[in-house]
Amino acid sequence: MMDTFAALAHGMAVAVQPMNLLYALIGVFLGTAVGVLPGIGPALTVALLLPVTYKLDPGGSLIMFAGIYYGGMYGGSTTAILINTPGESASMATALEGNKMAKAGRGGPALATSAIGSFVAGTIATIGLAFLAPWLVDFAVRFGPEDYFALMCVAFVTVSATFGDSPIRGLTSLFIGLTLGLVGIDKLTGQARLAFGIPELLDGVEVTTLAVGLFAVGEALYVASRRHHTEEKLEPVRGSLWMTKEDWKRSWKPWLRGTMFGFPIGALPAGGAEIPTFLSYSTEKRLTKHPEEFGKGAIEGVAGPEAANNASAAGTLVPLLTLGLPTSATAAMMLAGFQQYGLNPGPLLFAERPDLVWGLIASLFIANCMLLVLNLPLVGLWVRLLAIPQPWLYAGILVFATMGTIAAKPSVVELSMLAGFGVLGFLMRRFDFPIAPVVVGLILGPIAESQLRRALAISLGDPMTLVQSPISATLLAVALIALLAPFVLKGLGRFKANED
């Protein structure tokens, strides 16, 4: 306990250095500016802004990342409220009530409750992260390679199969990601896999190329293909920005309840913030004293889900920092940010570079405070960004998206891969395959493989090692249950439907 305070104080000392404060401020500003653009969720915000951090030292760049991350989250909810285009499914609940509030001329209070709620939830969840992380790290140092492999199996299953609409389509996405993860030189034997004699492929598929292709190019193609269906309408922010006493009274409990949903679910390797946001939304709907307002713009329906969304975002940092396990697309992009410096999050990083890890955690607090101070006064600026005409907006997004790849590797092969992943992203959106499992598969696949091979090498090739370790056996059982649960539940559902 005392260790945590000491470590956090040390992190604060790192984070409040003037240069680091400046990095955090730039991160928060850029993150919000990019995140507020319609169709750009936090994961893509982080992916697009990765090149900006290429030339910084790891400490400064991770601190800027913390700002980008929270800024992107906040920007996304502004878009959801003002034009009803949730950049990601976790903002769907916010869009539901928030856009109705904006239509009724209460856009100001909706933005305010989401900003303050995000601050409250982000702060509580970051405290949770700071206290949970050292404890988990103590636990994780005892993990052998077989335990890590089993843990990754859990993440694979929960991210792709357990909570999506269709386990088959989720697993299909995951396996596409795993296939992409195989490309390149096998680290243990030096043999090339799936490179087809193309030298650029020997290094493997770049995570940022995949993410930007799937998210940015794919989204642009998808929106362009169905431009004739939707007319986006920007709701002007009318009336007061500030919340009334009544608004405060109706908001604070949903903030806290949302945090309680968001943080634990985010911290479990369960992936995605959709579940806590929808849990929070339905809870608020049940508990409210104004049930007639739900569906017409109830402030509880914005306050709760927004808090849950932010708390779960901080929650996903728990498995990311302590175990190196990304459980959402955004966390996967954060991991890519670490990897560009050859840093691998996990128990070792806590021991070797405490200044980095605790500096990052402390920066999360600071970024949160900056967002609160910056965003409400600057809301007019963000709204103006939203008013960029769609053709220029998407043209600009594509220019930025390709720029990242051009800056990293200006080769025809790399750019063709970006375009190819864009087409893949378009087709996956069109045919309703989830995107995040592809990114998680690409990142975790090679790690899982090397852990498994290490485990088998230690056990002299005996696969029983996977079930002889109690940790690994338990985790594999969890993975199996999580894999089978949706099929069994679906079968039960069908059974019930037949009975009626």
Add this chain to the structure above:
Amino acid sequence: MTSGDPAQPPRRVDRAGLVVAALLAGLAAVLVWDARGLQSAAMYGMGPEAMPVVVASGLALLALGNFIDALRGNLPARESADPVPVVLILIGLALLIAIIGFGGGFILATSALFVTTSAAFGRRAILVDSIIALVMSTVIYLAFDRLLTLSLPAGPLERLL
């Protein structure tokens, strides 16, 4: 959504779903074919060919699953899509790749992408958009190349700066 025609029988074979299943099966075959060329150097445990085979088996199973879903027509309804803007954006990307590949530089390449994308989203003012694109990409080039010292590919225009 609105495109679901109630008069249609709810379960009909989804052709696109069949194509997805076929592609997955093809991908599995490529993986196995590629893995056959690898030499297992590991004395104990798994060689480099084991994981591709595992992934290929998964893909084969999923191909089957997608095939069954497609036969049952279990896929979510799709709205109609307009292919013209998609093709336009892809032309823009192809132009960008070609210009970079032939040393035309960052500014020309991204400007070409900007103008085609803008046209794909319904703008018809190509001249105005070209000017905007050139100015914007020049600013980006200067900001990243000079301020952040990231090297972006230089062509004839960049050398003038």
